[in-house]
Amino acid sequence: MSRFVITGATGFLGGKLAQRLARSHELALVKRKQTPIPAWGLNHPGLTWFDKEELGNKSPFEQPVEAVIHTATDYGRGNAAPTRVLEANLIFPMLLLEQALNHKVKAFINTDTTLNRMVNPYSLSKKQFLDWLNLFESQLTIANLKLEMLYGPGDHNQNLITTSLDAFMANKPEMDFTPGEQVRDFIFIDDAVDALSKVTEALPTLAKGINEFQVGTGCKTTLKQFLKTAKILSKSKTRLNLGALAYRDQENMCSVADTTALNRLGWQPRTSLEQGLCLTIEHLRAQNAPK
Numbered sequence: 001m002s003r004f005v006i007t008g009a010t011g012f013l014g015g016k017l018a019q020r021l022a023r024s025h026e027l028a029l030v031k032r033k034q035t036p037i038p039a040w041g042l043n044h045p046g047l048t049w050f051d052k053e054e055l056g057n058k059s060p061f062e063q064p065v066e067a068v069i070h071t072a073t074d075y076g077r078g079n080a081a082p083t084r085v086l087e088a089n090l091i092f093p094m095l096l097l098e099q100a101l102n103h104k105v106k107a108f109i110n111t112d113t114t115l116n117r118m119v120n121p122y123s124l125s126k127k128q129f130l131d132w133l134n135l136f137e138s139q140l141t142i143a144n145l146k147l148e149m150l151y152g153p154g155d156h157n158q159n160l161i162t163t164s165l166d167a168f169m170a171n172k173p174e175m176d177f178t179p180g181e182q183v184r185d186f187i188f189i190d191d192a193v194d195a196l197s198k199v200t201e202a203l204p205t206l207a208k209g210i211n212e213f214q215v216g217t218g219c220k221t222t223l224k225q226f227l228k229t230a231k232i233l234s235k236s237k238t239r240l241n242l243g244a245l246a247y248r249d250q251e252n253m254c255s256v257a258d259t260t261a262l263n264r265l266g267w268q269p270r271t272s273l274e275q276g277l278c279l280t281i282e283h284l285r286a287q288n289a290p291k
Contacts, residue, residue: 003028004200005060005105007052007096008072010035012155013111013147016193017071021200022046028060030072030096052092061099067107067203068100069196076122077158089125094132100140107141107203108133109196114146114214114255119248137209143199148216148257152189152276153283161186164227168236169284176244180224183254185216188276191269198265216257217269229273234281 002025008014009029018027019040026046031037033051041047050060074080074088093110100108112130115123133142151161167175195215227240247253259267271279 002026002066003063004067004069005030005065005096005100006069006071007093008070008111009041010038011071011073012152012157012189013150013192013196014069014071015040016154016189017069017196018047020193020197028063028065030055030060055095055099059099061103061105065100065103065105067109067200068096068105069109069200070096071111071196073111073126074122075157075159076120080121082121085121086125089122090129090132093129097132097136101136105140107143107206109143109145109199109203112144112146114148114252116250116252119250119252134210139208141203141206141208141211143203143206143211143213145196145199145213145215146257147192148185148187148214148255150187150189150192151280153280155189155280160223165230165234165280165284168231168234168238169281169288171237174239174241176241177223177227178245178247178251179243180222180227181253182223182247182251183220183256184223184226185219185256186221186226186273186276187216187257187269188271188279191217191271194270195262195267198262198267202265211261213261214257214259215262216259217273218257218259219273220254220256221273226273230277230281233274233277 004025005028006014006018007030009018010031018029021027028048030050030052033053037049050058070093074085076085110133113123113126117124117127155162192215199213224242
């Protein structure tokens, strides 16, 4: 039975991946000290939890580890201090990488962004960590997974998808957007977890150094199409003010995954945008229903 160190296991993607891998692997899960252990992670014999603030005293690498799977991140929203973003997205994973190298861990899986490097502190810090991974690529197998637009039930991150869906469900009178001509690739959470699981299983077959995987469906959808589809499926009366906002600096106008590398591992997306949105909307309705 392999043992993996996973960061971000109290979050959206990392939590669902940890629940999947816990069926057949031992997991050392790293979280912030102030974050409670989720209900699914309590009293599970194959799980050990570590507080990242105390890694100097209690290390997840005291037992043999097959790989580190790094999904934790700080998006820098809400006017977060750049130093906080830097600590979460560069200093913390560097600490894990250093410990992994010291303990001869064979592999490191990193979740990366498709954003341009200089869009914001989040994207810059993510690309800076990738630079460091490249520096040590001769010493271990690295799988770098570039995530497209992830969505699905249980996402509590404040992003364009979640805030739009919440507004639609509440019938907010209106919302301002850019013209919405950006082409994006929306991937449902279960398909993304399948992709990460496939990469984890394939680690022994991957070459040493950087192995790139683009995690998306390969389907092109404009932001405008996404918003209109979500509004129709949620039966919302919210007015979309498309064009009320300007595009941000260095906006990537087309980001769509090339899934060839994942396809070689036997992975294919199974959830269409309409199916995924329906499941997400049903979840939100159930959450908002009177108790």
